[in-house]
Amino acid sequence: MNESPSLPELIDMQIRTNGPMSLATYMGLCLTHPSKGYYRTSDPLGTKGDFVTAPEISQMFGELVGFFFVNLWQQMGSPKAFTLLELGPGRGTLMADMLRVACRAEGFRDGLDLRLFETNPALIAEQNARLEPYEPKWISDFDKLSAEPLLIVANEFFDALPVRQFVRAEDGWHERMVGLDDNKRVFGLSPTPIPMSAMPEAVADAPVGAVFEVGIASGEVMSRLSKAVAVKGGAILAIDYGYEQTQTGETLQGVRRHQFADVLEAPGETDLSTHVDFGALSTVAANAGLMVQPLTTQAAFLQHLGINERAKALAVANPGSASDVEQARDRLVSPQQMGTLFKAFCAASPGLVPPGFAP
Numbered sequence: 175m176n177e178s179p180s181l182p183e184l185i186d187m188q189i190r191t192n193g194p195m196s197l198a199t200y201m202g203l204c205l206t207h208p209s210k211g212y213y214r215t216s217d218p219l220g221t222k223g224d225f226v227t228a229p230e231i232s233q234m235f236g237e238l239v240g241f242f243f244v245n246l247w248q249q250m251g252s253p254k255a256f257t258l259l260e261l262g263p264g265r266g267t268l269m270a271d272m273l274r275v276a277c278r279a280e281g282f283r284d285g286l287d288l289r290l291f292e293t294n295p296a297l298i299a300e301q302n303a304r305l306e307p308y309e310p311k312w313i314s315d316f317d318k319l320s321a322e323p324l325l326i327v328a329n330e331f332f333d334a335l336p337v338r339q340f341v342r343a344e345d346g347w348h349e350r351m352v353g354l355d356d357n358k359r360v361f362g363l364s365p366t367p368i369p370m371s372a373m374p375e376a377v378a379d380a381p382v383g384a385v386f387e388v389g390i391a392s393g394e395v396m397s398r399l400s401k402a403v404a405v406k407g408g409a410i411l412a413i414d415y416g417y418e419q420t421q422t423g424e425t426l427q428g429v430r431r432h433q434f435a436d437v438l439e440a441p442g443e444t445d446l447s448t449h450v451d452f453g454a455l456s457t458v459a460a461n462a463g464l465m466v467q468p469l470t471t472q473a474a475f476l477q478h479l480g481i482n483e484r485a486k487a488l489a490v491a492n493p494g495s496a497s498d499v500e501q502a503r504d505r506l507v508s509p510q511q512m513g514t515l516f517k518a519f520c521a522a523s524p525g526l527v528p529p530g531f532a533p
């Protein structure tokens with residue numbers, strides 16, 4: 175019996191047949207190919223996987239995000255029916271910690287319609303195991319959300335979406351492509367330049383050789399969800415590594431088993447991600463009519479929400495865990511660790527005052 179081709183074989187066949195592919199097409203195949211993509215085949219999270227995320231470091235992260243959403247829900251008049259949507263919920267840890275806190279508020283559980291947007295069957299099973307009591311439903315189409323107010327959370331989701339890369343040359347911008355040289359995957363440039371005028375103002379003065387990343391998929395997701403929130407009322411909270419203003423710079427990285435890895439080697443087995451252009455996402459959300467908060471760091475966001483007090487309370491409740499709690503707190507907020515690399519972004523209906531974004 176013929177074995178089906180592996181993902182590297184499929185990618186190489188496609189390049190031989192159709193010519194070099196854009197980086198976005200390559201990333202899309204690597205990450206979400208229906209049967210062989212990185213986010214389709216296994217659970218990449220945790221110490222045994224490729225990386226550890228904030229909710230997996232400590233329950234404090236999810237609890238404070240839960241408090242954030244209860245506060246917004248109360249500001250909205252505690253609607254009797256509302257949708258809480260998580261993008262890329264991983265193992266369901268963030269949502270489980272959020273809901274443990276949020277459902278203490280009277281009326282929150284009764285009004286909750288929990289929706290999850292996820293591509294990975296193994297992670298869907300884990301989400302189901304953790305979140306079953308809240309009766310989650312998985313969605314694949316944002317247009318099918320109900321008319322209720324909409325609260326959205328995304329931790330380390332936008333960095334996992336494909337980007338296009340453009341390299342500045344004398345005659346304009348050339349798209350970076352993935353091709354084959356002597357049967358080895360290599361980067362190259364599309365021969366056809368894209369005129370300078372087609373690129374944003376922010377990169378107009380970029381020198382020859384500069385790299386510009388465009389998150390088309392991120393912009394599309396943010397646009398659809400911002401329009402939905404603008405109509406129904408609500409907010410979007412995204413926490414991720416990223417930058418405030420659209421700018422040049424290459425941020426694409428590969429990670430395998432907690433080590434940096436070549437992005438062209440081992441497609442489907444390597445996590446590929448980029449830093450999120452929060453400047454571009456802010457523009458999209460503002461154009462849809464939402465109020466965008468000034469971008470803040472994960473450290474400032476969690477500290478405003480009370481992570482130091484929460485850590486003390488946990489340590490008092492369980493003195494044996496005090497040093498683990500302190501280590502986790504430090505990992506989430508220290509500038510040497512996740513504290514300033516990760517940013518908190520919030521776009522909300524005008525009139526709402528999202529907590530954690532105090533000036």
Ligand SMILES: C[S@@+](CC[C@H](N)C(=O)[O-])C[C@H]1O[C@@H](n2cnc3c(N)ncnc32)[C@H](O)[C@@H]1O
Pocket residue numbers: 205206213219227228229230261262263264265268291292293294297328329330331334335
């Ligand atoms: C880096 S993990 C973060 C998981 C979780 N939010 C956390 O903080 O632990 C990215 C998540 O987004 C999901 N994901 C990635 N690309 C996706 C896509 N195109 N559509 C839906 N989910 C996606 C992954 O399966 C995973 O659950």
